[in-house]
Amino acid sequence: MTVSRRLFMAAAVSTAVAASSVSIPVTTAAAATRPGGAEPPYRIPIGPGDSPESVVAKASRVRPTARQIAWQKLEQTAFLHFGVNTFTGLEWGTGDEDPNVFQPSGLDTDQWARALRDGGFTLAILTVKHHDGFVLYRTRYTEHGVASSSWRGGKGDVLASFAKSLRRYGIKVGVYISPADENQYLDGVYANGSKRSARTIPTLTPDDDRAGDDPRTFTLDATDYGAHMLNQLYEVLTEYGPVDEVWFDGAQGRIPPDKVETYDWDSWYTLIRALAPNATMAVRGPDVRWVGNEGGLARENEWSVVPVKDSGNGSIDYALAYDAPDQGSRAALAEARSVAQYVQWWPAECDVSIRPGWFYHEDEKPKSVEQLTDIWFRSVGRNSVLLLNIPPDERGLLPDADVTRLREFRERIRKELPKDLADGARTRHDRKAGTVTVDLGRAREVDRVRIAEDIRHGQQVEHAVVEARVGDTWRTVTEVDTVGASRALRLAAPVTARRWRLRVTRSRGAVRIAEFGLYRSQV
Incomplete structure (x- = not known):
């Protein structure tokens, strides 16, 4: 079901691959342009000689084709x-x-x-x-x-x-x-x-x-x-x-x-x-x-x-077992080095x-x-x-x-996902804190959240939190370890708040968020 999508913001995240918390300078959408218009690789060779860090770094440079x-x-x-x-x-x-x-x-x-x-x-x-x-x-x-x-x-x-x-x-x-x-x-x-x-x-x-x-x-x-x-x-x-x-x-x-x-x-x-x-x-x-x-x-x-x-x-195939519960995390990439020949953009159907x-x-x-x-x-x-x-x-x-x-x-x-309450709302990009804050204008109930990366620049998010301002405190509403092209989340119960923010705390490389949607379901 194609839900209305929009380019919400672009955020460049520190490429320090081992950090547990990183600064996320927020940039403009213009920063998403590929230098020189060159087509980046959708497949990069790896092997036993790669360190776990180098495999992650290579994975961060993989990009999808226009077809994908x-x-x-x-x-x-x-x-x-x-x-x-x-x-x-x-x-x-x-x-x-x-x-x-x-x-x-x-x-x-x-x-x-x-x-x-x-x-x-x-x-x-x-x-x-x-x-x-x-x-x-x-x-x-x-x-x-x-x-x-x-x-x-x-x-x-x-x-x-x-x-x-x-x-x-x-x-x-x-x-x-x-x-x-x-x-x-x-x-x-x-x-x-x-x-x-x-x-x-x-x-x-x-x-x-x-x-x-x-x-x-x-x-x-x-x-x-x-x-x-x-x-x-x-x-x-x-x-x-x-x-x-x-x-x-x-x-x-x-x-x-x-x-x-x-x-x-x-x-x-x-x-x-x-x-x-x-x-x-x-x-x-x-x-x-x-x-x-x-x-x-x-x-x-x-x-x-x-x-x-x-x-x-x-033909190419999974390096790890096709039904392995983890296919792309740092641990999975490190484990696969002895048998894999490439890291590839190969999304799941x-x-x-x-x-x-x-x-x-x-x-x-x-x-x-x-x-x-x-x-x-x-x-x-x-x-x-x-x-x-x-x-x-x-x-x-x-x-x-x-x-x-x-x-x-x-x-x-x-x-489940009616009108996006964040559509047209006032947003603030804090380069120092590495966050995007949405002000809905008044307190609104939210029980569904949708996030998307701009996958033209790869899949980079390794951890992010969604927070709501409740009283004088930012309260963590939900968190994820991956985003990619589409992440739709159902909250256990509605949360009422005027101000919301998305905070990426860990990434592989530069993160660019294409959507941060807030919804109140009608079911």
Whole structure:
């Protein structure tokens, strides 16, 4: 849910990395300009030879790309799991499904788009291909897809309808193309033992309708299956309009251990960057990482700069365990020095389904508004982006209960964070004390606080306190050890005060605060 944001102030914090309390000279927003306009690195090499202090110093110099900044501003995105599993009742398909099982009698992607718009989503991702290998568009490279179904006489194309509807309602288009492919394992080239070699993409098929068009071609290293994926990526990224996110997981097919397919990540990434340069690659991609669970929950302190290691063929992975409770603190960075190769801007995405399953099952119900609200505060409110799955049913519609729940969820977040009481209030920057004070003009009740760093300058805050002037004393209302792009905090009880202040007490480098919002919820 995108809440109104504004540049509130810029504060340059002492770069003394070991200090427990530092002076925070407050500067103007003009100080945020990058010298010479040079693009800073989003990934910096580290190794065992780095001291704990030097790793922290390097982490403080890591900056997000423009693509990552734009993605993090989305805050809340949607997933739509739809395919043969919708009709078989499975969560992981077998790959040998009869394509005729796919029969959405009332497919209406405009209904999807309206529901997503009304729920506050600005980007949605469709499962163009799940692990079963069944594809939702008219591909040239497999018979396991909509073109082989009697649905709409074999002329149906869910992706085409999805993309048109989303753009009609002002929503960005994302695609999920599973690396795993049970159908290609059974009847194709998945894990066939082929070696990487130079492949021409697209690989034209007999009677290919593109043969006379002189399509743009690429020569990329790939296995037989890697080339199959490249050809499908080429179709999706050249025939359906602009794509804003390409979503991969790292799933392997349910095959014997000696039949594992080594994915050609580097070639896939190269093709995506060439054909969709503005597309974010998640979550097995260089732009965005999986938070480590499917409950939609970020860590209490979620760092966007984390230690990573090379996992083969141009892919990077967590240096520490993916589910480690600490990924980016000083202690985590020090621990990772022996195994990590880089510190990288790799922000977290929190995926969760509105229902117990990822695909629609008639006997399941959507989560309550209270559950979704708690997830929002523990994802968007913890420096992450929420990816909420809403699965279409057998009709090809989002279920009525889910559509209603999305509207209720959006309205609830509006009530949690209504008008920012600090918007337009008098503020004072104290360079000596390193604080920003907000005078609301009169005593006001506050029970929600929202803070954000200007992440164009990295993630720097290691500890900050929010204080209210109660009587003649500044009282600590809440405190945090990380901020990042978004930190939304719920106070245990409302606090009434006229004057409020944010005080950063520890940081890695220069801190610039983009938002310090004060709210009284209406729930």
